[in-house]
Amino acid sequence: MKEKNPWHRPVTIIITVIGVIAIVTLVTYGIVLDAGSSHTSLYIYQWPAEKDNNTGRVEQKHHCQVAGKGISSYTATPYKAGESLISCLKEAKENIPQKMHPETPLYLGATAGMRLLKLENSSASDEVFKAVEKTLRGFPFSYQGARLLAGQEEGAFGWVTVNYLDDRLTQVSMGGFKYTSVHGNESAKGALDLGGASTQISFVSDEYNGSESPDNAVSFRLYGYDYTLYTHSFLCYGKDQALRLALSGPTAIMDPCFHKGYNETKHYAAVYDSPCVSDQKPQIVSETFIHLGGGNFTQCQEVIKSVFNFTSCRYSRCSFNGIFQPPLQGQFGAFSAYFFVMNFLNLTDTSVPLKTVMQKLSDYCATPWTQVCAYFKHDIPLKYLAEYCFSGTYILTLMMEGYNFTSETYSSIKYIQKIKNSDAGWTLGYMLNLTNMIPAEAPDSPPLTYTSYVSVVTVMAILLFVIFILILYSLWPKCNTEPKII
Numbered sequence: 001m002k003e004k005n006p007w008h009r010p011v012t013i014i015i016t017v018i019g020v021i022a023i024v025t026l027v028t029y030g031i032v033l034d035a036g037s038s039h040t041s042l043y044i045y046q047w048p049a050e051k052d053n054n055t056g057r058v059e060q061k062h063h064c065q066v067a068g069k070g071i072s073s074y075t076a077t078p079y080k081a082g083e084s085l086i087s088c089l090k091e092a093k094e095n096i097p098q099k100m101h102p103e104t105p106l107y108l109g110a111t112a113g114m115r116l117l118k119l120e121n122s123s124a125s126d127e128v129f130k131a132v133e134k135t136l137r138g139f140p141f142s143y144q145g146a147r148l149l150a151g152q153e154e155g156a157f158g159w160v161t162v163n164y165l166d167d168r169l170t171q172v173s174m175g176g177f178k179y180t181s182v183h184g185n186e187s188a189k190g191a192l193d194l195g196g197a198s199t200q201i202s203f204v205s206d207e208y209n210g211s212e213s214p215d216n217a218v219s220f221r222l223y224g225y226d227y228t229l230y231t232h233s234f235l236c237y238g239k240d241q242a243l244r245l246a247l248s249g250p251t252a253i254m255d256p257c258f259h260k261g262y263n264e265t266k267h268y269a270a271v272y273d274s275p276c277v278s279d280q281k282p283q284i285v286s287e288t289f290i291h292l293g294g295g296n297f298t299q300c301q302e303v304i305k306s307v308f309n310f311t312s313c314r315y316s317r318c319s320f321n322g323i324f325q326p327p328l329q330g331q332f333g334a335f336s337a338y339f340f341v342m343n344f345l346n347l348t349d350t351s352v353p354l355k356t357v358m359q360k361l362s363d364y365c366a367t368p369w370t371q372v373c374a375y376f377k378h379d380i381p382l383k384y385l386a387e388y389c390f391s392g393t394y395i396l397t398l399m400m401e402g403y404n405f406t407s408e409t410y411s412s413i414k415y416i417q418k419i420k421n422s423d424a425g426w427t428l429g430y431m432l433n434l435t436n437m438i439p440a441e442a443p444d445s446p447p448l449t450y451t452s453y454v455s456v457v458t459v460m461a462i463l464l465f466v467i468f469i470l471i472l473y474s475l476w477p478k479c480n481t482e483p484k485i486i
């Protein structure tokens with residue numbers, strides 16, 4: 001009979017131990033492309049493969065900014081919209097282990113730029129989506145669709161992201177365990193998202209159950225708790241379209257929202273080729289106009305106020321343009337362009353009194369263009385630089401006049417870019433929803449945290465291995481040192 005190799009069993013055990021550790025530490029990935037009006041971003045998320053239904057486990061692994069403009073700008077050459085995504089998708093291939101590619105879901109969500117294009121020319125928007133889909137299908141990931149997000153979805157998923165990353169979705173951590181707690185409305189944080197073509201406000205309010213203006217209600221059941229969220233997306237009130245709204249009209253020539261000394265010849269088409277303002281196009285023969293800066297914050301505020309309509313409200317209360325809004329409640333996270341603009345202006349600290357914030361912005365707007373330019377032109381693209389006075393004034397006016405924040409409630413807003421290394425925005429909430437990552441019901445018993453789980457399994461595996469070696473050692477044939485009695 002063939003003798004068994006005594007090393008077979010330890011080798012098997014070592015392989016098993018490594019296997020167990022590999023399984024519990026395996027990582028799953030997901031990719032979401034945010035096709036915004038001004039640009040496209042690709043985000044890779046990662047999370048441990050084993051699901052324990054805890055919140056706060058998904059994190060952003062990688063972010064790639066697509067070169068060039070948003071996909072809605074490629075109407076004349078739709079195939080270029082697809083091509084523009086290739087380099088970021090290649091980066092995604094490099095950042096995700098090859099064997100995981102086929103099971104990595106890939107989503108693309110388009111927002112207000114494509115919403116406007118659809119309004120303007122729906123066949124052009126179909127062409128862009130077709131081109132984008134063709135490119136996405138050419139990569140080895142699990143393509144899950146490229147689609148237009150509704151404004152409510154954009155607002156609601158932004159809210160989910162902020163509250164998920166902030167661990168506010170009814171779970172609290174205590175001594176290594178996560179318990180479900182009755183947090184709900186009191187701890188949820190509102191979300192304010194400012195894009196180029198639209199802006200979203202989303203929050204829970206004890207005074208809103210969805211019966212008044214049901215179009216603004218989004219209901220979720222997350223971890224066993226029901227939320228009815230108020231959300232609204234204002235198309236044309238992102239900062240780039242709002243600038244067009246403010247520019248269209250008699251104030252176009254001497255613009256108080258641009259610095260003194262700013263003097264640019266612009267095409268009327270560049271202002272009016274958008275459904276947000278196309279009906280206001282002046283009947284003028286000339287193709288261009290001179291855009292002159294006046295650098296006056298107070299006058300700029302007045303111009304911006306004029307783009308909001310406060311005259312009619314058929315509900316108990318409204319924000320602007322006749323849109324219902326319940327009373328503001330709790331803290332708010334303000335991200336995307338809110339953060340970029342206020343961060344540039346050094347005004348992200350909301351514990352500073354609003355009056356001081358306004359004074360600082362007023363001083364900035366009054367700074368001559370040559371001075372601003374000389375100081376920042378090497379670090380900041382000129383297009384952004386020219387617009388920060390307008391954008392800062394727009395943000396404060398939108399918040400105070402539009403959404404009804406006051407000098408007291410202004411400090412409940414926090415300007416945020418990232419939470420725990422993940423960007424604040426709708427993409428993470430979108431993926432959590434589509435991968436069913438957030439369960440409707442809370443787990444029955446307090447589960448072990450992931451780290452504790454891995455530690456326990458590892459320790460047990462090592463212990464088993466040591467015990468096995470000891471047993472093996474005790475059974476090993478030994479040289480008998482005792483004198484043999486023959």
Ligand SMILES: Nc1ncnc2c1ncn2[C@@H]1O[C@H](COP(=O)(O)OP(=O)(O)O)[C@@H](O)[C@H]1O
Binds near residue numbers: 038112194240344
């Ligand atoms: N560094 C920056 N400074 C100022 N504005 C910025 C900066 N980076 C991005 N933005 C602006 O943020 C906005 C992002 O909007 P985007 O997501 O593209 O549009 P939407 O969400 O309306 O589809 C744009 O107005 C863009 O110009």
Ligand SMILES: [Ca+2]
Binds near residue numbers: 036037111195196336
């Ligand atoms: Ca956006």
